[in-house]
Amino acid sequence: MTDRYQSFTDSPIGKIFVKNLGLPNPMKLDRWHDGAPLVDGTVLVGGSGRLAESATAALGTLGVGFQRATETPSTEGDKLKGLVFDATGLTTAGDLIGLQSFFTPLMRRLQACARVVVLGTNPSETESGSERIAQRALEGFTRSLGKEIGKGSTVNLVYVSPGAEGAIASTLGFFLSPKSAYVSGQVVRIGAGGSKKAQQASDATKPLHGKIAIVTGASRGIGEQIARVLHRDGATVLGIDVPQAASELQALMTELNGDFLTLDITGKDAPARIAAHVKKTFGAVDGVVHNAGITRDKKLANMSEDRWASVIAVNLTAPELITQELLDQGLINKNGRIVGVSSIAGIAGNVGQTNYAASKAGVIGLVDSLADELKDGITVNAVAPGFIITQMTAAVPFATREVGQRMNAMSQGGLPVDVAETIAWYLNPASTAVNGNVVRVCGQMMLGA
Ligand SMILES: NC(=O)c1ccc[n+]([C@@H]2O[C@H](COP(=O)([O-])OP(=O)(O)OC[C@H]3O[C@@H](n4cnc5c(N)ncnc54)[C@H](O)[C@@H]3O)[C@@H](O)[C@H]2O)c1
DSSP: OOOHHHHHHHSHHHHHHHHHHTOOOOOOOOOOOTTSOSSSSOEEEEOOSSSHHHHHHHHHHHTOOEEEOOSSOOSSSSOEEEEEEEOTTOOSTGGGHHHHHHHGGGGGGEEEEEEEEEEEOOGGGOSSHHHHHHHHHHHHHHHHHHHHHOTTOEEEEEEEOTTOGGGOHHHHHHHHSGGGTTOOSOEEEEOSTTGGGOOOOSSTTOTTTTOEEEEETTTSHHHHHHHHHHHHTTOEEEEEEOGGGHHHHHHHHHHTTOEEEEOOTTSTTHHHHHHHHHHHHTSSEEEEEEOOOOOOOOOGGGOOHHHHHHHHIIIIIHHHHHHHHHHHTTOEEEEEEEEEEOOTHHHHOOTTOHHHHHHHHHHHHHHHHHHTTOOTTOEEEEEEEOSBOSHHHHTSOHHHHHHHHHSBTTSSOBOHHHHHHHHHHHHSGGGTTBOSOEEEESSSBSSOO
Protein backbone atom coordinates (compact mmCIF):
# COMPACT_ATOMS: atom_id res chain seq x y z
CA MET A 1 0.00 0.00 0.00
CA THR A 2 2.27 2.76 -1.27
CA ASP A 3 1.38 6.32 -2.16
CA ARG A 4 1.89 6.23 -5.94
CA TYR A 5 1.51 9.99 -6.32
CA GLN A 6 4.28 10.58 -3.77
CA SER A 7 6.55 8.10 -5.59
CA PHE A 8 5.84 10.04 -8.80
CA THR A 9 6.63 13.46 -7.24
CA ASP A 10 9.92 12.00 -5.94
CA SER A 11 10.98 11.02 -9.48
CA PRO A 12 13.00 13.44 -11.69
CA ILE A 13 10.10 13.95 -14.12
CA GLY A 14 7.63 14.26 -11.24
CA LYS A 15 9.72 17.06 -9.71
CA ILE A 16 9.41 19.02 -12.97
CA PHE A 17 5.62 18.55 -13.04
CA VAL A 18 5.27 19.63 -9.41
CA LYS A 19 7.35 22.76 -9.99
CA ASN A 20 5.71 23.86 -13.22
CA LEU A 21 2.10 23.02 -12.41
CA GLY A 22 2.15 23.96 -8.71
CA LEU A 23 0.98 20.47 -7.71
CA PRO A 24 1.01 19.30 -4.07
CA ASN A 25 4.50 18.20 -3.15
CA PRO A 26 4.48 15.65 -0.34
CA MET A 27 7.78 15.64 1.56
CA LYS A 28 9.22 12.39 2.88
CA LEU A 29 8.53 12.70 6.60
CA ASP A 30 11.16 11.89 9.25
CA ARG A 31 10.05 8.95 11.35
CA TRP A 32 11.74 7.69 14.46
CA HIS A 33 13.66 4.41 14.33
CA ASP A 34 15.27 2.31 17.03
CA GLY A 35 18.59 3.72 18.16
CA ALA A 36 17.98 7.21 16.71
CA PRO A 37 18.22 10.24 19.01
CA LEU A 38 14.86 11.57 20.17
CA VAL A 39 15.64 14.86 18.40
CA ASP A 40 18.31 14.92 15.71
CA GLY A 41 19.44 18.53 16.04
CA THR A 42 19.18 21.58 18.26
CA VAL A 43 16.05 22.99 19.85
CA LEU A 44 15.87 26.71 20.61
CA VAL A 45 13.82 27.66 23.67
CA GLY A 46 12.35 31.16 23.90
CA GLY A 47 9.72 33.20 25.68
CA SER A 48 9.49 34.13 29.30
CA GLY A 49 6.71 32.80 31.45
CA ARG A 50 6.27 30.15 34.11
CA LEU A 51 7.31 27.29 31.78
CA ALA A 52 10.62 28.23 30.18
CA GLU A 53 12.62 26.80 33.11
CA SER A 54 10.55 23.59 33.24
CA ALA A 55 10.92 23.20 29.48
CA THR A 56 14.71 23.37 29.59
CA ALA A 57 14.76 21.02 32.59
CA ALA A 58 12.56 18.58 30.66
CA LEU A 59 14.79 18.76 27.58
CA GLY A 60 17.79 18.06 29.80
CA THR A 61 16.05 14.97 31.23
CA LEU A 62 15.22 13.80 27.72
CA GLY A 63 18.81 14.31 26.54
CA VAL A 64 17.73 16.80 23.86
CA GLY A 65 20.33 19.40 22.84
CA PHE A 66 18.95 22.91 23.34
CA GLN A 67 19.91 26.58 23.48
CA ARG A 68 18.14 29.43 25.24
CA ALA A 69 17.16 32.17 22.79
CA THR A 70 18.24 35.75 23.28
CA GLU A 71 15.46 38.34 23.52
CA THR A 72 15.62 39.08 19.79
CA PRO A 73 16.72 35.91 17.99
CA SER A 74 18.99 36.30 15.01
CA THR A 75 18.13 35.36 11.45
CA GLU A 76 21.74 34.12 11.18
CA GLY A 77 23.07 31.01 12.89
CA ASP A 78 22.97 27.24 12.93
CA LYS A 79 19.98 25.44 11.51
CA LEU A 80 17.41 24.40 14.10
CA LYS A 81 15.38 21.20 14.42
CA GLY A 82 12.91 22.56 16.91
CA LEU A 83 11.52 25.64 18.61
CA VAL A 84 9.82 25.77 21.99
CA PHE A 85 8.17 29.06 22.91
CA ASP A 86 6.85 29.70 26.39
CA ALA A 87 3.88 31.95 25.72
CA THR A 88 2.49 31.87 29.28
CA GLY A 89 3.94 35.33 29.85
CA LEU A 90 1.69 36.85 27.16
CA THR A 91 -1.19 38.31 29.15
CA THR A 92 -2.65 40.93 26.79
CA ALA A 93 -3.42 41.15 23.08
CA GLY A 94 -0.57 43.63 22.76
CA ASP A 95 1.85 41.05 24.21
CA LEU A 96 1.13 38.74 21.27
CA ILE A 97 3.72 40.72 19.31
CA GLY A 98 6.12 38.48 21.26
CA LEU A 99 5.13 35.63 18.93
CA GLN A 100 6.11 37.63 15.85
CA SER A 101 9.38 38.89 17.31
CA PHE A 102 10.45 35.39 18.32
CA PHE A 103 9.31 33.35 15.33
CA THR A 104 9.76 35.61 12.29
CA PRO A 105 13.59 35.78 12.40
CA LEU A 106 13.80 32.02 12.96
CA MET A 107 11.53 30.72 10.22
CA ARG A 108 14.33 30.46 7.66
CA ARG A 109 16.64 28.75 10.13
CA LEU A 110 14.42 25.69 10.45
CA GLN A 111 15.50 22.35 9.03
CA ALA A 112 13.07 20.11 7.14
CA CYS A 113 10.63 18.20 9.38
CA ALA A 114 11.20 20.76 12.13
CA ARG A 115 9.09 20.79 15.27
CA VAL A 116 7.48 23.85 16.84
CA VAL A 117 5.82 23.69 20.25
CA VAL A 118 4.07 26.67 21.83
CA LEU A 119 3.37 26.40 25.56
CA GLY A 120 0.43 28.32 27.01
CA THR A 121 -2.00 28.51 29.91
CA ASN A 122 -5.40 26.90 29.45
CA PRO A 123 -7.63 29.96 28.73
CA SER A 124 -10.18 28.83 31.35
CA GLU A 125 -7.45 28.90 34.02
CA THR A 126 -6.14 32.41 33.39
CA GLU A 127 -6.27 35.21 35.94
CA SER A 128 -7.88 37.97 33.89
CA GLY A 129 -10.08 38.50 30.87
CA SER A 130 -7.25 39.98 28.84
CA GLU A 131 -4.96 37.04 29.66
CA ARG A 132 -7.72 34.65 28.62
CA ILE A 133 -8.05 36.44 25.27
CA ALA A 134 -4.30 36.39 24.66
CA GLN A 135 -3.97 32.70 25.52
CA ARG A 136 -6.92 31.75 23.32
CA ALA A 137 -5.26 33.65 20.45
CA LEU A 138 -2.42 31.11 20.51
CA GLU A 139 -4.70 28.54 18.86
CA GLY A 140 -5.14 30.63 15.73
CA PHE A 141 -1.43 31.35 15.60
CA THR A 142 -0.31 27.72 15.89
CA ARG A 143 -2.93 26.33 13.52
CA SER A 144 -2.00 28.89 10.85
CA LEU A 145 1.72 28.39 11.26
CA GLY A 146 1.12 24.64 10.94
CA LYS A 147 -0.52 25.21 7.56
CA GLU A 148 2.15 27.56 6.21
CA ILE A 149 5.39 26.12 7.58
CA GLY A 150 5.67 23.24 5.06
CA LYS A 151 8.62 20.86 4.51
CA GLY A 152 7.10 18.18 6.72
CA SER A 153 7.27 20.38 9.82
CA THR A 154 4.67 20.42 12.60
CA VAL A 155 3.34 23.05 14.99
CA ASN A 156 1.43 22.19 18.15
CA LEU A 157 0.07 24.07 21.15
CA VAL A 158 0.30 22.65 24.67
CA TYR A 159 -1.78 24.32 27.37
CA VAL A 160 -0.25 23.53 30.75
CA SER A 161 -2.32 24.06 33.90
CA PRO A 162 -0.75 26.00 36.75
CA GLY A 163 0.77 23.32 38.98
CA ALA A 164 1.56 20.95 36.10
CA GLU A 165 4.86 22.60 35.14
CA GLY A 166 6.83 19.50 36.17
CA ALA A 167 4.68 17.14 34.08
CA ILE A 168 5.54 18.25 30.55
CA ALA A 169 8.53 16.04 29.66
CA SER A 170 6.78 13.13 27.93
CA THR A 171 4.64 15.55 25.90
CA LEU A 172 7.59 17.72 24.85
CA GLY A 173 9.52 14.57 23.93
CA PHE A 174 6.69 13.40 21.72
CA PHE A 175 5.99 16.69 19.96
CA LEU A 176 9.67 17.51 19.36
CA SER A 177 10.58 14.08 18.00
CA PRO A 178 9.85 12.37 14.66
CA LYS A 179 7.33 10.24 16.58
CA SER A 180 4.80 13.03 15.97
CA ALA A 181 5.49 13.06 12.19
CA TYR A 182 1.82 13.35 11.19
CA VAL A 183 0.48 15.33 14.18
CA SER A 184 0.19 19.06 13.56
CA GLY A 185 -2.12 21.93 14.45
CA GLN A 186 -3.22 20.20 17.64
CA VAL A 187 -4.08 21.66 21.02
CA VAL A 188 -3.20 19.47 23.99
CA ARG A 189 -4.06 20.08 27.63
CA ILE A 190 -1.84 18.98 30.50
CA GLY A 191 -3.79 19.20 33.74
CA ALA A 192 -2.57 19.59 37.29
CA GLY A 193 -4.79 16.71 38.51
CA GLY A 194 -2.54 13.77 37.79
CA SER A 195 0.75 15.65 37.55
CA LYS A 196 2.06 14.44 40.92
CA LYS A 197 1.42 10.79 40.03
CA ALA A 198 3.41 10.98 36.78
CA GLN A 199 6.28 8.49 36.93
CA GLN A 200 9.43 8.91 34.88
CA ALA A 201 10.27 5.60 33.24
CA SER A 202 13.48 4.12 34.61
CA ASP A 203 14.58 3.15 31.08
CA ALA A 204 13.80 5.94 28.58
CA THR A 205 14.12 3.55 25.63
CA LYS A 206 11.61 1.12 27.19
CA PRO A 207 9.13 3.38 28.99
CA LEU A 208 6.51 0.61 29.03
CA HIS A 209 8.79 -2.04 30.51
CA GLY A 210 6.73 -4.37 32.70
CA LYS A 211 3.40 -2.95 31.49
CA ILE A 212 0.55 -5.00 30.04
CA ALA A 213 -1.60 -3.48 27.29
CA ILE A 214 -4.73 -4.74 25.53
CA VAL A 215 -5.05 -3.81 21.85
CA THR A 216 -8.29 -4.68 20.06
CA GLY A 217 -8.26 -5.26 16.30
CA ALA A 218 -4.55 -6.07 16.61
CA SER A 219 -4.14 -8.48 13.69
CA ARG A 220 -3.58 -5.88 10.95
CA GLY A 221 -3.52 -2.21 9.96
CA ILE A 222 -3.29 0.38 12.69
CA GLY A 223 -3.85 -2.19 15.45
CA GLU A 224 -0.86 -4.24 14.31
CA GLN A 225 1.37 -1.16 14.44
CA ILE A 226 0.05 -0.20 17.86
CA ALA A 227 0.99 -3.68 19.08
CA ARG A 228 4.45 -3.40 17.50
CA VAL A 229 5.20 0.05 18.94
CA LEU A 230 3.96 -0.82 22.45
CA HIS A 231 6.09 -3.97 22.32
CA ARG A 232 9.08 -1.89 21.12
CA ASP A 233 8.56 0.35 24.16
CA GLY A 234 8.66 -2.65 26.48
CA ALA A 235 5.01 -3.62 26.96
CA THR A 236 3.51 -7.10 26.85
CA VAL A 237 0.57 -6.91 24.45
CA LEU A 238 -2.67 -8.86 24.69
CA GLY A 239 -3.98 -8.70 21.12
CA ILE A 240 -7.67 -9.26 20.48
CA ASP A 241 -9.35 -9.84 17.12
CA VAL A 242 -12.18 -11.76 15.48
CA PRO A 243 -11.83 -15.57 15.09
CA GLN A 244 -11.47 -15.13 11.28
CA ALA A 245 -8.19 -13.25 11.93
CA ALA A 246 -6.87 -15.88 14.36
CA SER A 247 -3.86 -17.03 12.33
CA GLU A 248 -2.55 -13.48 11.63
CA LEU A 249 -3.16 -12.50 15.24
CA GLN A 250 -1.44 -15.57 16.62
CA ALA A 251 1.57 -15.11 14.31
CA LEU A 252 1.98 -11.46 15.31
CA MET A 253 1.58 -12.05 19.03
CA THR A 254 4.04 -14.93 18.90
CA GLU A 255 6.55 -12.64 17.16
CA LEU A 256 5.99 -9.99 19.84
CA ASN A 257 6.09 -12.44 22.78
CA GLY A 258 2.58 -11.34 23.60
CA ASP A 259 -0.71 -13.04 24.28
CA PHE A 260 -3.89 -13.23 22.23
CA LEU A 261 -7.60 -13.77 22.48
CA THR A 262 -9.91 -14.34 19.54
CA LEU A 263 -13.42 -13.06 19.98
CA ASP A 264 -15.94 -10.67 18.51
CA ILE A 265 -15.88 -7.66 20.82
CA THR A 266 -19.61 -7.15 20.23
CA GLY A 267 -20.43 -10.57 21.67
CA LYS A 268 -22.66 -10.39 24.75
CA ASP A 269 -20.08 -12.17 26.86
CA ALA A 270 -17.02 -10.37 25.35
CA PRO A 271 -16.41 -7.92 28.24
CA ALA A 272 -16.64 -10.74 30.79
CA ARG A 273 -14.40 -13.05 28.72
CA ILE A 274 -11.76 -10.35 28.31
CA ALA A 275 -11.90 -9.55 32.03
CA ALA A 276 -11.62 -13.24 32.98
CA HIS A 277 -8.65 -13.72 30.64
CA VAL A 278 -6.88 -10.64 32.02
CA LYS A 279 -7.48 -11.72 35.62
CA LYS A 280 -6.25 -15.25 35.03
CA THR A 281 -3.23 -14.41 32.87
CA PHE A 282 -1.98 -11.04 34.15
CA GLY A 283 -3.96 -10.12 37.26
CA ALA A 284 -4.66 -6.69 35.72
CA VAL A 285 -3.58 -4.48 32.81
CA ASP A 286 -1.94 -1.06 32.48
CA GLY A 287 -3.43 -0.02 29.16
CA VAL A 288 -6.51 -0.66 27.03
CA VAL A 289 -6.47 0.52 23.42
CA HIS A 290 -9.86 0.32 21.73
CA ASN A 291 -8.67 0.16 18.13
CA ALA A 292 -11.03 -2.37 16.47
CA GLY A 293 -13.39 -0.58 14.14
CA ILE A 294 -15.48 -1.01 11.00
CA THR A 295 -17.14 1.16 8.36
CA ARG A 296 -20.46 0.37 6.63
CA ASP A 297 -20.89 3.52 4.53
CA LYS A 298 -24.20 4.58 2.95
CA LYS A 299 -26.01 7.86 2.73
CA LEU A 300 -28.65 8.05 5.46
CA ALA A 301 -31.46 7.78 2.89
CA ASN A 302 -30.19 4.28 2.02
CA MET A 303 -28.94 3.24 5.46
CA SER A 304 -30.22 -0.13 6.67
CA GLU A 305 -30.73 -0.81 10.35
CA ASP A 306 -28.04 -3.48 10.19
CA ARG A 307 -25.39 -1.11 8.81
CA TRP A 308 -26.20 1.42 11.48
CA ALA A 309 -26.29 -1.04 14.37
CA SER A 310 -23.15 -3.00 13.49
CA VAL A 311 -20.98 0.14 13.28
CA ILE A 312 -22.25 1.51 16.59
CA ALA A 313 -21.83 -1.91 18.22
CA VAL A 314 -18.17 -2.42 17.21
CA ASN A 315 -16.90 1.17 17.35
CA LEU A 316 -18.74 2.53 20.36
CA THR A 317 -20.78 0.12 22.49
CA ALA A 318 -18.00 -2.47 22.75
CA PRO A 319 -15.33 0.02 23.95
CA GLU A 320 -17.83 1.44 26.43
CA LEU A 321 -18.83 -1.95 27.89
CA ILE A 322 -15.31 -3.41 27.94
CA THR A 323 -13.94 -0.32 29.70
CA GLN A 324 -16.74 -0.45 32.25
CA GLU A 325 -16.21 -4.15 32.96
CA LEU A 326 -12.46 -3.73 33.46
CA LEU A 327 -12.99 -0.71 35.74
CA ASP A 328 -15.80 -2.39 37.70
CA GLN A 329 -13.62 -5.43 38.36
CA GLY A 330 -10.60 -3.25 39.25
CA LEU A 331 -8.57 -4.76 36.41
CA ILE A 332 -6.86 -1.52 35.30
CA ASN A 333 -3.79 -0.84 37.41
CA LYS A 334 -2.96 2.48 39.05
CA ASN A 335 -1.56 5.00 36.52
CA GLY A 336 -3.32 2.93 33.83
CA ARG A 337 -4.37 4.20 30.42
CA ILE A 338 -7.57 3.94 28.39
CA VAL A 339 -7.32 5.04 24.76
CA GLY A 340 -10.13 5.34 22.25
CA VAL A 341 -9.56 5.40 18.49
CA SER A 342 -11.92 8.02 17.11
CA SER A 343 -11.69 9.52 13.62
CA ILE A 344 -11.59 12.87 11.90
CA ALA A 345 -15.04 11.86 10.59
CA GLY A 346 -16.30 12.01 14.17
CA ILE A 347 -15.18 15.64 14.37
CA ALA A 348 -15.83 17.05 10.89
CA GLY A 349 -18.52 14.64 9.63
CA ASN A 350 -18.41 12.91 6.26
CA VAL A 351 -20.86 12.11 3.47
CA GLY A 352 -22.10 8.52 3.71
CA GLN A 353 -20.76 8.11 7.24
CA THR A 354 -23.53 9.20 9.59
CA ASN A 355 -23.27 5.85 11.39
CA TYR A 356 -19.46 5.86 11.53
CA ALA A 357 -19.19 9.54 12.49
CA ALA A 358 -21.78 9.09 15.24
CA SER A 359 -19.80 6.14 16.62
CA LYS A 360 -16.49 8.02 16.47
CA ALA A 361 -17.92 11.21 18.03
CA GLY A 362 -19.29 8.87 20.70
CA VAL A 363 -15.72 7.70 21.38
CA ILE A 364 -14.90 11.33 22.21
CA GLY A 365 -17.96 11.29 24.46
CA LEU A 366 -16.50 8.24 26.21
CA VAL A 367 -13.34 10.26 26.92
CA ASP A 368 -15.39 13.21 28.20
CA SER A 369 -17.57 11.03 30.38
CA LEU A 370 -14.67 9.30 32.14
CA ALA A 371 -11.89 11.90 32.25
CA ASP A 372 -12.99 13.57 35.48
CA GLU A 373 -14.12 10.37 37.18
CA LEU A 374 -11.09 8.13 36.91
CA LYS A 375 -8.95 7.72 40.01
CA ASP A 376 -5.42 6.55 40.88
CA GLY A 377 -3.74 8.30 37.94
CA ILE A 378 -5.75 6.36 35.34
CA THR A 379 -6.26 8.51 32.23
CA VAL A 380 -8.53 8.37 29.20
CA ASN A 381 -7.69 9.98 25.88
CA ALA A 382 -8.42 9.46 22.20
CA VAL A 383 -6.66 9.70 18.89
CA ALA A 384 -8.60 10.83 15.83
CA PRO A 385 -6.79 9.57 12.73
CA GLY A 386 -7.26 11.37 9.44
CA PHE A 387 -6.33 9.54 6.24
CA ILE A 388 -4.11 6.63 7.26
CA ILE A 389 -2.92 4.23 4.57
CA THR A 390 -4.35 0.80 5.50
CA GLN A 391 -6.56 -1.94 4.05
CA MET A 392 -9.55 0.03 5.33
CA THR A 393 -8.64 3.09 3.22
CA ALA A 394 -7.48 0.95 0.25
CA ALA A 395 -11.17 0.12 -0.16
CA VAL A 396 -12.03 3.83 -0.66
CA PRO A 397 -12.69 4.72 -4.36
CA PHE A 398 -9.62 6.18 -6.16
CA ALA A 399 -10.79 9.80 -6.55
CA THR A 400 -12.00 10.09 -2.94
CA ARG A 401 -8.78 8.46 -1.77
CA GLU A 402 -6.62 10.94 -3.70
CA VAL A 403 -8.54 13.92 -2.28
CA GLY A 404 -8.36 12.42 1.22
CA GLN A 405 -4.61 11.97 0.97
CA ARG A 406 -3.78 15.43 -0.39
CA MET A 407 -6.14 17.67 1.60
CA ASN A 408 -3.84 18.17 4.54
CA ALA A 409 -0.85 20.31 5.38
CA MET A 410 1.52 17.41 4.56
CA SER A 411 -0.14 16.57 1.18
CA GLN A 412 0.01 12.85 2.02
CA GLY A 413 -1.68 10.10 3.97
CA GLY A 414 -0.31 9.10 7.34
CA LEU A 415 1.05 5.68 8.28
CA PRO A 416 -0.32 3.34 10.95
CA VAL A 417 2.87 3.94 12.94
CA ASP A 418 1.93 7.63 13.31
CA VAL A 419 -1.23 6.66 15.19
CA ALA A 420 0.70 4.06 17.19
CA GLU A 421 3.36 6.56 18.33
CA THR A 422 0.66 8.93 19.56
CA ILE A 423 -0.89 6.13 21.58
CA ALA A 424 2.53 5.19 22.98
CA TRP A 425 2.89 8.79 24.22
CA TYR A 426 -0.48 8.50 26.04
CA LEU A 427 0.62 5.18 27.56
CA ASN A 428 3.95 6.54 28.79
CA PRO A 429 3.94 6.38 32.63
CA ALA A 430 5.08 10.02 32.62
CA SER A 431 1.88 11.11 30.80
CA THR A 432 -0.46 10.91 33.81
CA ALA A 433 -1.29 14.62 33.52
CA VAL A 434 -2.37 14.10 29.89
CA ASN A 435 -6.02 13.29 30.45
CA GLY A 436 -9.23 13.98 28.51
CA ASN A 437 -7.49 14.87 25.23
CA VAL A 438 -8.46 14.11 21.65
CA VAL A 439 -5.46 14.43 19.36
CA ARG A 440 -5.93 14.24 15.63
CA VAL A 441 -3.31 12.31 13.70
CA CYS A 442 -4.23 13.82 10.37
CA GLY A 443 -1.32 15.87 8.99
CA GLN A 444 -3.50 18.87 9.82
CA MET A 445 -6.35 18.01 7.51
CA MET A 446 -8.08 20.97 5.95
CA LEU A 447 -11.49 19.50 6.87
CA GLY A 448 -13.11 20.39 10.17
CA ALA A 449 -11.69 22.09 13.21
N1 LIG B 1 -7.35 3.89 8.28
C1 LIG B 1 -7.78 5.10 8.50
O1 LIG B 1 -7.55 6.02 7.70
C2 LIG B 1 -8.56 5.43 9.74
C3 LIG B 1 -8.98 6.75 9.92
C4 LIG B 1 -9.68 7.07 11.06
C5 LIG B 1 -9.93 6.13 12.03
N2 LIG B 1 -9.53 4.85 11.83
C6 LIG B 1 -9.85 3.88 12.88
O2 LIG B 1 -8.67 3.17 13.24
C7 LIG B 1 -9.00 1.85 13.66
C8 LIG B 1 -8.20 0.82 12.87
O3 LIG B 1 -8.45 1.02 11.50
P1 LIG B 1 -7.69 0.23 10.34
O4 LIG B 1 -7.63 1.13 9.18
O5 LIG B 1 -6.46 -0.40 10.86
O6 LIG B 1 -8.81 -0.89 10.02
P2 LIG B 1 -8.64 -2.42 9.58
O7 LIG B 1 -9.96 -2.78 8.98
O8 LIG B 1 -7.41 -2.62 8.76
O9 LIG B 1 -8.46 -3.16 10.98
C9 LIG B 1 -9.50 -3.22 11.93
C10 LIG B 1 -9.28 -4.44 12.80
O10 LIG B 1 -10.38 -4.52 13.72
C11 LIG B 1 -10.84 -5.88 13.77
N3 LIG B 1 -12.25 -5.95 14.13
C12 LIG B 1 -13.31 -5.48 13.41
N4 LIG B 1 -14.46 -5.82 14.02
C13 LIG B 1 -14.13 -6.50 15.15
C14 LIG B 1 -14.88 -7.11 16.17
N5 LIG B 1 -16.22 -7.09 16.17
N6 LIG B 1 -14.22 -7.75 17.18
C15 LIG B 1 -12.86 -7.78 17.19
N7 LIG B 1 -12.09 -7.21 16.24
C16 LIG B 1 -12.73 -6.58 15.22
C17 LIG B 1 -10.63 -6.36 12.32
O11 LIG B 1 -10.63 -7.77 12.24
C18 LIG B 1 -9.28 -5.73 11.99
O12 LIG B 1 -8.22 -6.55 12.39
C19 LIG B 1 -10.51 1.72 13.45
O13 LIG B 1 -11.18 2.00 14.68
C20 LIG B 1 -10.82 2.80 12.44
O14 LIG B 1 -12.15 3.24 12.52
C21 LIG B 1 -8.85 4.47 10.70
